[in-house]
Amino acid sequence: MSGDHSTYNPTTGFGKWMDSRLPLMRLTHDSFVSYPVPRNLNYAYTFGAILSMMLVVQLLTGIVLAMHYAASTGIAFNSVEHIMRDVNFGWLLRYMHANGASFFFVAVYLHIARGMYYGSYKAPREVLWILGVVILLLMMATAFMGYVLPWGQMSFWGATVITGFFTAFPGIGETIQQFLLGGFAVDNATLNRFYSLHYLLPFMIAGVVVLHVWALHVTGQTNPTGIEIKSKTDTVQFTPYATIKDGLATSVFLLVFCWFVFYMPNFLGHADNYIQANSLKTPAHIVPEWYFLPFYAILRAITFSIGPIDSKLGGVLAMFGSIAVLFLLPWLDTSKVRSAVYRPWYKLFFWLFVANAIFLGWLGAKPAEGTYTTLAQISTLFYFAFFLVILPVLGLIETPRRLPNSITEAVLAKRSGSGGSKPAAAAASPETRG
């Protein structure tokens, strides 16, 4: 798509002068104005724009919080309270930042689900997908380290438990952990380095987002039919069509965000984090932020040893594996058909996968004992079976529904109220090529 020749036409003298020196306006115009997008994109495709906005929200609120925050174990907790009570609008900025992290994850999980439903990861978009998973990992690291900064009980013990993962690796585990902590336990050195990295990583995310969008503009977007763009009638211009749609979705998203920020700002947090960190007292119940719960459930589901791998290492490997498997997704799905719309069995399993992921999240917040553990083990098994067994096999045995010949055909068939079951009518409609 990026190969199409540019339609940018500088009109002012300055515009022309600039265009022959640094064609920044041309790049912007070609990428966000005249750029052709499939005409049938639905609201599931607006989360990319929402994510970009949330990144900016986190960067802006984070940079101003950093003007008032102090990363030292003696004063970190109080400096956050100082932000809440003394700094003008400090409460708002902090609540935006804390809830912003949650909403960032809401958007990224929906964005990923969209990609899985419509098969966005399939050739030729593997690199685009992998860059997305890299962004997810960076987001997780950023959010984890950010949560340590207020230096509450959950900050401290969350950091202890998560850096404790690394001690599961035999031989070098302890050394790795000490390297991460800068000491023998979570302490001032840990807080300082986490602050430094928490400041850095979002900018690295921004860099990977640029690559992600670049890759997107090389291959073009998918669309609900999963059929590639074939002719000009399959597309509309990015502006105004996609711009307005993204704008509306973003506004609705922000409304919900504001509802949380203003009316229930601590709903997603944990009360124990308003107690200052105490290295000699573990809270009765350590729970990570909600967006880590499914992975936490997988970690705790492994209570048995497998050969030389003890339960602790097994849990850590399963947890890392649950994200690593996403990298392989483009090659695990063997079906030639992209969109779940035309894959009846995949559609069923996709929704089971979603339900299972939510169930895992629920289990992650429960104590790890009795039936909860058994249920978590079954859920974990399904999580991995979905990627490693169901997807590869389904592509070989499933009979997909008949695909429309083009996006235009699919859209017109739908418009004539037949939901695609009357291909004859669509075929008769104007399919003006080129």
Added chain:
Amino acid sequence: MTANDASGEPTRRDFLYIATGMAGVVGAATAVWPFIDQMAPDASTLAASSIEVNVASLEPGMSLTVKWRGKPVFIRNRTDKEIEEAKAVALDDLKDPLARNANLQAGAEATDIDRSAGEGNENWLVMIGVCTHLGCIPLGQAGDFGGWFCPCHGSHYDTAGRIRKGPAPENMAVPLFSFTSDTVIKIG
């Protein structure tokens, strides 16, 4: 990198190319090291790595928690009953058969005497109060074995701090320590 003049002989440029490349690689690797090594525990953290504790006031059945290297260390003057219970356990019943005692050789078995401060001081148990699962602090005199119980993911330790039930893989670690007098313990 091969010769690029007609004769096929390596040229002076080939030599410079390889030599510069090698120097560059070694130089870059050397320059990276300080950036990595600064992450390790620093001198002040290491310097604070030994403490002395007066335990004169601990009657049997009493414990003390001190902070060493940022972690809690449990010092317990065990009751006779606790010692008997720990002694009665067969080594085969232990999840982790090793003593995990820094004062002994790595292969030492997790007998009660090798978990404690040793001959004559068997009532003293000194160990790092950190659950060997993911690092929470277990609660004392709790759990199914009357020793310690970790509330995080449910690990039970016995009266010698040995893991008996739950996800933790190892017995709680006994740090390097010694009695500098009858009533003072030096840890580290």
